[in-house]
Ligand code: ATP
């Protein structure tokens with residue numbers, strides 16, 4: 001069996017605390033736990049342009065994202081880090097995935113429906129076929145596990161369906177992947193509106209913590225997060241979504257369980273809780289920011305990208321040839 005763990009993040013802006021707790025921190029943890037697996041981690045720039053990106057900013061975001069991956073603690077050993085658009089096979093297999101996906105199943109995707117609602121005008125056809133490209137990203141490398149946040153669960157289900165459909169139609173070709181969604185932190189909510197997911201491309205930045213913003217501003221955002229009037233630190237997702245979200249962040253970073261946090265703040269108000277949370281978040285992000293500064297201008301990044309591209313290309317091109325043959329394409 002192929003021992004590959006694969007995931008991607010779109011370079012659509014500076015990654016958020018949501019990306020960190022839902023995805024990045026998990027990659028690092030898994031890399032430590034799954035010693036005999038190869039980690040393919042890529043920057044999903046083709047996915048990013050499903051919504052317009054300023055070309056100069058996109059280039060900078062690609063580089064920043066790679067440096068952030070490393071700054072969060074991914075180790076180079078057993079890591080294949082690459083940029084999606086540098087491996088043409090993604091787009092080619094993406095097209096083949098489109099040719100076996102149905103309109104109906106793409107129309108059901110909630111991420112598409114949400115973005116349609118928000119954007120109204122100028123929704124691109126690539127935003128619609130996005131999950132077919134995502135399936136290609138995964139199937140191209142026979143990835144066994146795909147760590148992602150909760151919002152990607154439906155896309156992963158579709159990827160599995162497409163792999164099975166292709167295998168049934170053309171013969172055994174693809175590994176059917178499994179998602180790895182962390183129990184906690186899979187869905188960090190906006191600090192100002194806990195009914196919305198914390199999103200790096202959302203318009204209102206006040207509810208969103210960016211990994212590269214000044215620590216003082218991070219602390220301020222946490223201290224002004226929306227809570228409720230009960231003034232008791234208690235985990236109740238339904239009735240106290242603001243506090244529940246802050247407790248989730250606290251719990252992942254400190255390692256304390258919800259009940260341990262409840263006891264710790266028993267008899268204290270939200271002020272103490274938020275102040276401590278602001279400090280532990282700022283400490284954790286501070287370490288990432290320091291490492292980021294060392295990495296961003298080093299030669300290492302370019303070297304890793306070059307090696308990653310070659311390794312990914314070698315695997316992907318073999319796989320794509322096999323697919324073309326099965327489908328009957330070419331001469
Ligand atoms: P955009 O806002 O441009 O749609 P995004 O942050 O939602 O971007 P990605 O950058 O592609 O999307 O997300 C990368 C990873 O971070 C994915 O695994 C996704 O599930 C996870 N993720 C994104 N937002 C959150 C969140 N608020 N909580 C937990 N995980 C998240």
Ligand code: LTN
Pocket residue numbers: 006007008009010044047133134137138146147148152155
């Ligand atoms: N769709 C994902 C990003 C993404 C991805 C992937 C994640 C693109 N291709 C392959 C895992 C595997 C998102 O929007 N967060």
